[in-house]
Amino acid sequence: MNIYLDCIPCFLRQSIDAARKATTDTRVHEQVVREVLRLSGDLDLALPPPWVSQKINRLVVELTGVDDLYFDEKKSFNAQLMRLLPDLKSDIKKALDPLVEAAKLAIAANIIDLGAKASLSEKEIYDALRTACEVETHGDWSQFHRTLHSAEKILYLADNSGEIVADRLLIEQLGPKRVTLAVRGSAILNDATMTDAKEAGLDKIVDVIDNGSDAPGTILSDCSENFMKHFNEADVIISKGQGNFETLSEVDANIIFLFKVKCPVIGAHAGLPTGTHAMLLKSKK
């Protein structure tokens, strides 16, 4: 998905939020915004939107030295979801179709996205997760079952911290032996890294790799060789969240996209209204 003009005000909003979170020095805030304005003025709109978010983050790190802006929030989201884990596990056990229920929960947990919304209360997250199965989720679940049934190697692309605990429940339903979990290579927004995978106990049940990139999505040209080997060898890729959808929606591979539509531009690209819980299937040509 390329950059829409509507993404640009949002990039600037992200820059201001990130700069203010990193430092109280207003000169640095102004410097960050001016740099992002210059970068945006000459921007190649054919790039995916997370390319710009990556540049904004690098700029803030360079100018402030703060390299993990959402460290505290990530810890707190993981802890909150871990507390909820027994209840969520029992919701899934009781379901008629535990695999689909776990997928719906993993989609609902995609609400934990500080790129789309600057803050999020514990209650918002709790409500979203405990009502996950009641929310209508867009997607062909028979095809979902068929696609996963025949897959021997599944590469699971995590999105955010906290959310990754819900991903664990879906991975358990998939059967962890055939799954490799990929997280971001380093800190970007509240996206999950190796630390979050460990905090969610995922390193104990599944192979975890990082993608070698600090983009809030999966920009293949920016990923490590090791990640690309897993990507190319996977029978199916499960892609969580908007950032992965934005960067992979036009890549030729078998991909199951699980995400919540949190912005009208991505909604327009997916053909779905904002707020939709989406499961989209893409088959390799």
Add this chain to the structure above:
Amino acid sequence: MNIYLDCIPCFLRQSIDAARKATTDTRVHEQVVREVLRLSGDLDLALPPPWVSQKINRLVVELTGVDDLYFDEKKSFNAQLMRLLPDLKSDIKKALDPLVEAAKLAIAANIIDLGAKASLSEKEIYDALRTACEVETHGDWSQFHRTLHSAEKILYLADNSGEIVADRLLIEQLGPKRVTLAVRGSAILNDATMTDAKEAGLDKIVDVIDNGSDAPGTILSDCSENFMKHFNEADVIISKGQGNFETLSEVDANIIFLFKVKCPVIGAHAGLPTGTHAMLLKSKK
């Protein structure tokens, strides 16, 4: 009031909206946004925000030839408020303090602002106006009375079309003989120009001048000599709306600001929360 970093995403949103309203040519949309990004990159933040909105409008006019983007909306707002006029008049007549009631109505009518909100329904406007006296309005009304009591010459700065019909009711309470009404020099957003003053029947009851400027506010250095004569000779200036507040809040004059706080940045500058109906008094040093 100077430009805050938070204004910049909003300028870009305004640019996209204006470009799309003027033409369906996406190359022109992109050109407008790129120009505004360049202009913003080198922006002097000591300028008032309406300075940028003026530049955006000029750019869209230059690139598309469309010089009155909100022509239809302005006509429609005026017509709607003219239909409501008898009811509003009777609300004021019944009030214990008709002057204050008319001022509160004029503030409530400041909701009709397409710079702050891209669209507005007839019901939203109706509800805002018929409940104007019930809404708590921030301000010292005794001082308001005292300030106006002694004024021989009042310069009334209109803000938006539609809203200008409600201004007529306040001008009637003030006594039109001592009032000069000033409108914008040419079309900008849905701000009131001479055409709107005529559609509201104001040219029949009061002297109407234009300020010679196409800014959505009152940038004194951009106004005509004739306007400045009235501005300097007035005992009191009544300033309607956010744009006039943004451009005049630091000017040394006796000014009564009547506006609805529609953005958090202006709220912070005024020390009032978003949504406040405000009457602020400023005395000449």
